[in-house]
Amino acid sequence: MEAIKKQTHEEIFTELESVLKFNSLKNSPILSKFLRYIVEETLNENQHFIKEYSIAINVLNRSADFNSNDDAVVRIHAGRLRRILNEYYLTEGQNNALMIDIPIGCYVPRFIRKENARPIVHPYDNTNPIIAIFPFKSITTKQNLDIFSLMLCEELSAELSLFEDIAVIGHFSSEMISKINQNILEAAKMLNADFIITGNLQCNDKKLQIRVNLLNSITGEFVMTKSFDHIDIIDIAKVQSEIVHSIVSEIGGYYGSIFKEIIKTSPSRISNNLSIWKGVYSYYKYQCECSFENYWSAFRNLDEATKLHRNHAVTWAMLGEFYLNGVAFAVDSDENTIEEGYRCVMKSLKIDPHCQHAWHTLTGVNLLKKDPEACLYSAEQCIKINPNASGIVSGVGCMLVLSGYFEKGFQIMQDAIQKNPYYPWWINIGFCCYYLAKKEYKNAFQWAEKMDSEETFWDPLLKCATLSLIGEDIKSKKYLLKLLYTEPKTPTKIELMLSGVILSEDLVSEIVQAVERIGMNQKN
Known part of the structure; x- marks a missing residue:
């Protein structure tokens, strides 16, 4: 024995x-x-x-x-x-x-x-990058400044913890603080942190100067640095809130500095992590570069991720979104597709009722089910979870515009892209539709022109319609030809295609009439 x-x-x-x-x-x-x-x-x-x-x-x-x-x-x-x-x-x-x-x-x-069994795949492995928020250094020796530094780091930790795609370490032992003071890169290695946020504060004549740095702990390179100079510190809580929101909006989420840095410097991390990271990366790639190839690649990778990690809420929500994208962008015409998307999002919310991406996808479900009130409710729930997730927030803003909440949706999109100018390509549809509804056709064309997604019917359609409305007929006819090449059934399906996503009948009619004016005949 x-x-x-x-x-x-x-x-x-x-x-x-x-x-x-x-x-x-x-x-x-x-x-x-x-x-x-x-x-x-x-x-x-x-x-x-x-x-x-x-x-x-x-x-x-x-x-x-x-x-x-x-x-x-x-x-x-x-x-x-x-x-x-x-x-x-x-x-x-x-x-x-x-x-x-x-x-x-x-x-x-x-x-x-093992006896030839397959390796265990856990329901959820934490593949998120880890960010360590090291104490900021006070160049000026003032007790109040030390307290402000501590509060700033704590609020940064709290706000970044709201993102589903990063893990945060914000509390350290005295021994670790000593190591941080000696060498921040060595300290980050001991913590297994992928990124470091650090900085310094200086106070002169009641004016505050703050520098915040984001470093890649593997390469030691600066990913981002932001300076806040000559800040009046009378309202210290307001100062703190503005700084935190400015930093968090720029670095968090799939359109933030951290995710883009991982794609640039650590591609093996994505390929080696098989399911979850491959799914997330291909999702991000499609949002930035719209093509059928990227769509189906993301769909397959997300489907695989949900099979291997059945309790990972975010990948279920992303897969649900891709079912809906198939309908909205005329990739998939199966009548059961919306229900498949709904099933995925309900699975996600059952795993995690606070999954922000799930509420984002549910907003899309409610839009395609033509329920504007439910669309507004799910959008508000989504934003409430993390208002600094600019990519996701701009998405629900776009869907609110399409559901008829023009002013509310526009303001949400506007605020989101001011925080972070990187956003999904289809947000341009929301801005274009907003200005079409406002009869500001030149502004509508400017947003249609920003779309770089020629494989979807939305790109040539909105460019054709807006150019028609501003009297640029020759250019408009060129996009009409592209539209008919991309989607040959447009003349007979255009109203159905638009009304499935845009709930304002007046807006649908205006787009259809603008395209008809340039030569498209629905009877063809």
Whole structure:
């Protein structure tokens, strides 16, 4: 009996050493220490001591007053460790006889003899990039400035935590603070942080100067730097709020600095993470570069992600959105497609009732079901979750314009793109329709001209209509030919195509009449 037990222990230790040689763990001392600690404690029959608190103290060097309610660092690192283990057993360790697994909801590992079984794919692995918000340095020695610095960092942590696509570390032990003061890049490596927010504050004659930096902790390069100079500090709460919202809107979300930096500098992170990151990346690529190829690539990747990670709310919401896109952009004419999209979004909300992307997609469902009141309600719920997620917020603003809430939708879109000028290509449709409804045809054409999505009927259609309305007939006829080439059935289907997405009958009629004026005959 003891010989069998000893042999089992030897196998486990051999497997542990094999896993620790995996590149992703070799480059992460803290995750290697995490894995070794929980495996050794389990083999020493101390698994009942493996708790969030003990890991924080013994692995992450947190102080004795560690409180998991205030600091999610253990959960964040456990998510990354699960992801790396899953990646290992899908690649280098796919033929290993033994497998180390950390079940969701606890930190005690399981040791599974694979016997040719497929690697375990957890319902949700935390693939989100991690951002560490290091304390800002006060160049001027004023107690009030130190307090303001602390409040600023705490609010940044709170606001960034609202984004579904990043994980945030904002609280540090005194030992870690000491390491941060010595070398921020080494400190970030110990925390496994992908990005660092840091900065400094200076106060002169009641005027405040603040510099905020976002760094890529792997390359050490500055991704973004923002300066707030000569700020009057009479209303300190207002100053803090304005700074936080300016920073958060620019770096968070799929159109923010962090996601774009990952795509630029770490493409292997996307390709190696198989399902979730591939789905998210292809979603983002389609939103920026509209084509049928990108649409179907994103659809397939998101569908695969939901099959492998059935409890990942965001990918369900994104897949639901792509079902709706198929209808809105005339890619898919199946009458059950809207219901499929609705099924996906309900699955997402069941997993996470506060999933912002799900409320965004539900707004689209309600638009296509021609229920403007429900559309307004879901849009308001979406914005309430995180008003700084400019890409998602601009999307619901566009859908409100299409559902007939012209002024409200326009203001939401306007505010969103002022926070972050990067947005999905189809937001231009919302602006164009708003100005068409206002009879400001030159402005409508300017927004139609911003669309670079010639594979959808919307691009040539709105360019043709707006050019017709401003009397540019020759140019308008060129886009009419492109429209008929892109969608040959436009003459017989145009009203159906438009009324399925635009709920204002007057606006639909105006677009149809503008295209007819230039030579399209619905009877053809």
